[in-house]
Amino acid sequence: MAKHHTLSVLVENKAGVLTRVAGLFARRGFNIYSLAVAPTDDERFSRITVVVDVESKPLEQITKQLFKLINVVKIDELAPQQSVERELALVTVRAESGTRSQVIELVQVFEGRIVDVGHDEVTVMLAGHPDTIDDFEDLMRPFGIDDVQRTGRVALPKLERQAPRLRSVSGKVG
C-alpha cells in the first residue's frame, strides 16, 4: 500500500453528502484507498473515515479542499502512530475435511469467528488492525480464498495523546 493517511471527517447528515466528498476526491485527483461511513451518536452528524493516498497529492491540499465543502464540520488527521485503527473482514475460505482443523486453528489464533459453515468452506469474521487482516488473508490464501469483503478502516485518535491531563490526575496510566 502506498503512503496513506487516515482522515476522520465529521459531516452534516444531509442528502448527498457522501457524493460531495467522493466527488471532490475524484475531481481534485486525490486517491481514496478506503472509505467507511456511519452515523454518530448525534443524529445530525455522520462520520466518514477515509484513507487517502498521500502520494497522489499533499495531504494539506486534500484537507483544505475537503473543509471547503459546506457540509464538512470537522476533520481530524490521524497519522498511523497516533490513532487506533480497526477494520472488519468476512473471508470465505476452502476448508475441506483434510484442512478444516488447520483453518479453524488459525482462526482461533487471530481471534476470529466462524460465522457460517458450508460443506467444504467456512466464512470467517475477523476484526482487527488492517495489517492483521492482511496477515490473516496471506495465511488463508494457500487453503483457497473464495471471497473477501472488507469494510474499510475506521479510526479514532489515540487517547493518551489527547488527554494528558486526565492521565496525571488519575495517576493510574503511564
Add this chain to the structure above:
Amino acid sequence: MKLTGAQALIKSLEMEGTEVMFGLPGGAILPVYDPIIDSSIRHVLVRHEQGAGHMAEGYAHVTGRPGVAMVTSGPAATNIVTPLCDAYMDSIPMVVITGQVAYSAIGSDAFQECDTTGITMPVTKHNWLVTDPQDIPQIVREAFHVATTGRPGPVLVDVPKDISNQTMDWYWPEAVDLPGYTPSSQGEPGMIRKAARLIAESRRPVIYAGGGILKARAAEALRALAEMTGIPVVTTLMARGAFPDSHELCLGMPGMHGNYTAVTAMQKADLLIALGSRFDDRVTGKVSAFAPDAKIIHVDIDPAEQGKVRRPDVPIVGDCRAVIEEMVAAIEAMGGAAAQPDRSEWLAQVRAWQRDFPLHYEQSFEEDSALKPQYVVEQLRDSTPDDTIVVSGVGQHQMWASQHWRFDHPYTWVNSGGLGTMGFAVPAAIGAKVGRPDRMVWAVDGDGCFQMTAQELVTAASERIPVKVAILNNAYLGMVRQWQELFYEERYSEVYLSPDLPDYKMWAEAMGCVGLRVEHPDEVQAAIDKANEIDDRPVVVDFRTDSTEKVYPMVPAGGPNDAIILDPSQGEGGR
C-alpha cells in the same frame, strides 16, 4: 401566514434584496413564475438560459451584489451549467434557482428530469434540493449567505414542482444554520507583522494583485499600501481596474499576454505580495521557473489557495481588505514610508523596461491599410467616459481589450478569466448595464464569440437595455489561429469563419439593434461617435480587422516567463 412554496420562494428572494433576476420559464418552474407578476423584482426574459447565467454574472461583477437567475428543469438547468462553472472559476456570487420535476417523481426519468444538483455539484460552492416547502426561506437565506461570504461563488437551489405548489407557514429565519461553514476574514496578526517585516527588508518587491481585491472591495486599501511603500503593482486579468492603470506604480497585466514589464518585474522580484491572486498557470507560466528569487506573501480568504501552487513564506488567510488595512497599520507602526529601504534602483529598472518594451502595434492610414484591432480598442478607450464598463469575450480581442484599455476605476472590466467562456460578452454586458444603467457599457467581442450568444441582443432590444458591442471581426477564431500559426506550422485547421457570413450589420438590425460597419481605420472615430450617441437601443459595430494580427507579448504555454516573446518588430527584447 400561509403561502405556497412558490410564493415563499419569491418572497424570500425579495427579503434578500433581489431587485432583478434573469430567466426563462418552463413546466417545472411554472408555479414560481406566477407570483413574479405581483413581485417588486424585475424579471428579464432571456432567449437562452446560458444568457441568464452570464447576465447574472455581469450584474454581480459590476454591483458586487449576487446575480440571480431562474430557469426550469432538465435542458434549462443544463443550459446554465456553463455560467455556473464560469462563476465558480471566477468567484462570482450568483444564486440560480432551477425548477425540478415533482419530488414524488424524482428518479423515474420523468419528462425534463435531470439530476441538477448532481450535475452542478462540482461547479457550485454549494447546492440544495428542496424537499419540504417549509425549508424554502431557510435555504434561500443560506444560499445567499454562502454565495456572498468567504470566497464568493455560485450556488443553486433546485425546487421540485410539487414543493412549489404545497403550502407552508411563512417565516423569515433569523440566522443561518451552517455548522460546517465559518469563513475567516481577519488575518492572523503575527503573520501580518511578519509580512510587514518582509516588505521592509525587500529591495525588489512587486504587488501581485488578483481578483480577490475586487471581491473584497479592497481597491482603496491596495492603493494605500502601494503608495505608502512605493511598491509597484501588477493587476491580473481578473484585477484590471483594481489599481489605476494611470498610476505611476501600475505595471499593468502580467501573464501569458502580459506586458514585458509586468512579467519581467515578477520574474526578477525578491518579494511577491500576492493579494487575492491564485498563481494561475496563465500568470506563472512554468511554475518551477516562476519568480525564482521571490519570497511570497500570500493573502487569500480561501485557505486552500495557500500553497496550492507555490508555497508562501507568509500565508495569511483572510479578507483582502481587512488584511491589507492591518498590513498598512503594521507598516505604519514600523515607521511607515520613511522606514522603507531605498528602492530607487529597482524602480529605475522598472521604468527602463517600460520605456524600452512598451506594448506595440502599428496602424497605417493608407487607402488599403488593414484596420488594427488594437487601434479600435484605443479609439474606443479615448472616446468614452473613463468609468465606462468594458466587457469582453474570450480570445485575441479579450487580450487586446485588457492590454490597451486604461482601467482607472474598479468594476469597469468584466470578463471570463478562469473558464475562458466564449459567448460571455454579450449577455454579461447586458447584465452589467442592468446593474449600472448610469454607465456606458461596451462589449469588445470576437466574431466567433458573438455568434455563440448574440441572440441575447433581442433580450436587450426588447427590454431597452442599451449596450454597445464592438465586434473585432477578424474572420477567424483568431486566438486558435494564432497558436496554429506559431506552433502548428501555419496549418490552419477549422478556424476560418468568414467576415461576411453572417452579415453582422443586418443581423444586428434584425435583432432590433443599430448595426454599423467599419472597414477602414479612417472610419473608426465616426462610427464610435455615432454609437455613443445612441441610448435607446443596443448598437453593434462590425469592425473588420486585420486577420493576421497576433497578440504580443506572449509566453508560450507551459514555458518559463523568461521566454517572453515580443512583437517581432521589437526584436529580441531584454532576454
